[in-house]
Amino acid sequence: MGIPSTKIKRVLIANRGEIAVRIIRTLRELGIESVAVYSDADASSQHRFLADFAVRLPGITSAETYLQIPRLVEAIRSSGADAVHPGYGFLSESSEFARAIEKAGAIFIGPPPEAMDRMGNKIHARNLMIEHGVPVVPGAAAPLKDAAELKKLAHEIGYPLILKAAGGGGGRGMRVVRQDSDLEPALTACQREAQAYFGNPEVFCERFIERPRHIEFQVLFDAHGNGVHLFERDCSVQRRHQKLFEEAPSSYLSPKQRDDIGAKAVAAAKAAGYVSAGTIEFICESPDRAYFMEMNTRIQVEHPVTEMITGLDLIAWQIRIAQGERLPFKQSDLQPNGWAMEARINAEDPALDFAPSAATVQAMTLPGGPFVRVDTHLYPGYKIPDTYDSMVAKVIVWAKTRPEAIVRMERALSELRLEGVQTTVPFQEALLALPAFRDGDFTTKLIEEQAAYWKTALRQAGGDSDEPTLAAVLGVVAVRHQPAAPVVDGAASSVRPSLWQEMARREGLE
Amino acid sequence: MDLKIDLNGNMHKVALPERITPGQSFRVKSAGRELTATLVPYAGVIVLRDGNDAALERNVHLRRTAVTTYVGEPEAQLRAEIRLGGRLHYVHAVSQPDMPGNDQNNNRTAAKDQVVRSQITGKVLKVLVKKGDQTTSGQALLVIEAMKMENRVFTNIAGTVASVAVKEGDSVNTGKELLRIKL
Numbered sequence: 001m002g003i004p005s006t007k008i009k010r011v012l013i014a015n016r017g018e019i020a021v022r023i024i025r026t027l028r029e030l031g032i033e034s035v036a037v038y039s040d041a042d043a044s045s046q047h048r049f050l051a052d053f054a055v056r057l058p059g060i061t062s063a064e065t066y067l068q069i070p071r072l073v074e075a076i077r078s079s080g081a082d083a084v085h086p087g088y089g090f091l092s093e094s095s096e097f098a099r100a101i102e103k104a105g106a107i108f109i110g111p112p113p114e115a116m117d118r119m120g121n122k123i124h125a126r127n128l129m130i131e132h133g134v135p136v137v138p139g140a141a142a143p144l145k146d147a148a149e150l151k152k153l154a155h156e157i158g159y160p161l162i163l164k165a166a167g168g169g170g171g172r173g174m175r176v177v178r179q180d181s182d183l184e185p186a187l188t189a190c191q192r193e194a195q196a197y198f199g200n201p202e203v204f205c206e207r208f209i210e211r212p213r214h215i216e217f218q219v220l221f222d223a224h225g226n227g228v229h230l231f232e233r234d235c236s237v238q239r240r241h242q243k244l245f246e247e248a249p250s251s252y253l254s255p256k257q258r259d260d261i262g263a264k265a266v267a268a269a270k271a272a273g274y275v276s277a278g279t280i281e282f283i284c285e286s287p288d289r290a291y292f293m294e295m296n297t298r299i300q301v302e303h304p305v306t307e308m309i310t311g312l313d314l315i316a317w318q319i320r321i322a323q324g325e326r327l328p329f330k331q332s333d334l335q336p337n338g339w340a341m342e343a344r345i346n347a348e349d350p351a352l353d354f355a356p357s358a359a360t361v362q363a364m365t366l367p368g369g370p371f372v373r374v375d376t377h378l379y380p381g382y383k384i385p386d387t388y389d390s391m392v393a394k395v396i397v398w399a400k401t402r403p404e405a406i407v408r409m410e411r412a413l414s415e416l417r418l419e420g421v422q423t424t425v426p427f428q429e430a431l432l433a434l435p436a437f438r439d440g441d442f443t444t445k446l447i448e449e450q451a452a453y454w455k456t457a458l459r460q461a462g463g464d465s466d467e468p469t470l471a472a473v474l475g476v477v478a479v480r481h482q483p484a485a486p487v488v489d490g491a492a493s494s495v496r497p498s499l500w501q502e503m504a505r506r507e508g509l510e
Numbered sequence: 511m512d513l514k515i516d517l518n519g520n521m522h523k524v525a526l527p528e529r530i531t532p533g534q535s536f537r538v539k540s541a542g543r544e545l546t547a548t549l550v551p552y553a554g555v556i557v558l559r560d561g562n563d564a565a566l567e568r569n570v571h572l573r574r575t576a577v578t579t580y581v582g583e584p585e586a587q588l589r590a591e592i593r594l595g596g597r598l599h600y601v602h603a604v605s606q607p608d609m610p611g612n613d614q615n616n617n618r619t620a621a622k623d624q625v626v627r628s629q630i631t632g633k634v635l636k637v638l639v640k641k642g643d644q645t646t647s648g649q650a651l652l653v654i655e656a657m658k659m660e661n662r663v664f665t666n667i668a669g670t671v672a673s674v675a676v677k678e679g680d681s682v683n684t685g686k687e688l689l690r691i692k693l
Contacts, residue, residue, distance in 0.1 A: 356657035390657040468541035471515045471522035478605040481577035
């Protein structure tokens, strides 16, 4: 069967927020028209307006809108799109969606649905990796039958163990077991959760690595059997399984280890019959013990750090590959260049246990200057809906070395002014100041293990510096927020709008 | 206007004009020091000059400011991220008017019910207590859902639930009264 060679003319983006905006930008550079879809909650979202065309998806929740395959297929038809980019999240890893798009006569910009299925079930993926010589975490290769089997296995591979749902992901349906007596209840609970969350009671088990490093390799495969890896990303800085900071390359790996694990990532993607951009996640006990964890069959949030160290636009390459183009480079042509870091800015308040802050952006200044990139859908006056994800921006920097990248990120974050919305920026600033982070000596447990540090780091005020001046500044802020007339409302409360919005209102600019 | 600003537990007295017009300079007195300040429209900057030496301008960057006030309560809760002298400060402070007799206000809250307000904007998923229930410190009162996260609202006082102002399914904004606890 020949590989179709077509020219994509109009792409529907089955997503929202910063990734939709980011995809539209590449489409514009490629001279391809863009079609946005938007829910009612996203009626004022930037992606709707930035695209050339837009289709409304009536409804508010993800389930009513961005997850509705029949509605999206209808939007493909009505907009005349000849291809669909799924972004990340939502339906990006749904082979059912990919098949529906192909049935509608459009191109799915992503892997073949068969490859998604091969990697989607964790037990199947694990067995496929073992067959192809890719190392996996020591554990069970088949679904567990009963507690007796699990006990035998536990004694072979040793405690602690982790039980995982075959159809699971995102930290749900997992259980850590540390002794014989906990085995049976843990297995029963895990099977029950697996059935409840993922509709599949199959459970498998692996050795639990207490303090791992999370390293993932970007792979890129064309439809002609050519594939490369684009080096690693280090995503070890996590809070409750949520990534907050990523970098490429990783200070953890030597060039030799990078080549070794990269070759395994390429072998893993090849085993799945993979095409397009994808990510092989490894869990590392040590740099020499990197185990395959899973494959993400989509573009990832943190893809920009890879773009910065390779000079390749990954979205553009996904589109070229979908058009049937060949990769013009081999592995030996590629070298990582410099260091890139990304801070995921979430509308969450780190001083309030990361409570979400779905508010209106009153004023905004984005960082700029040398080697700084910001991907965001925010604009002044935009109300962040409380319906979807809290990630609102990504600040990405590049520098020649890791220490220079840290300084640049500090500078960039200090320039980011977002009035009206609480964000994770103070947390990321504290992270950059943390010695263990600066030394590159950390694991996925970094945030938990430094609990005391965060408490003080997020509340540093005055101290050694000029407290009276700080008080004077706060006085100015307080006076500017004085209500013009006494506030009388039923809720007996008043959160004053930002200083800058007040100013705009008084000056008739709003 | 005279303000008392509680910063890190230290009380600062600050004297300011009643109204501040952006772009126009004004005088601020803090800890006996007199400063000339200008609020720059839209830039998020306050330009400070020492009262006696106007040659050196200090730029104070207001990266984020939030002020919360409640009707009938003279204090304002201030939260700000300010860059001053090359350093970022994450500030939580309380300001109140510095007027004779205002000190009596400090005892006022002890006699009143404790009002529990929403710190976030979202939807009430669960109300875990009802009127008349006894509460203990650290107890969860409600669950508010926003951005696909469940956020528990806790109390830090022991008392009795005097009233509940919301029900499950209600949308709430930041600052909305959720319930009152009688000490």
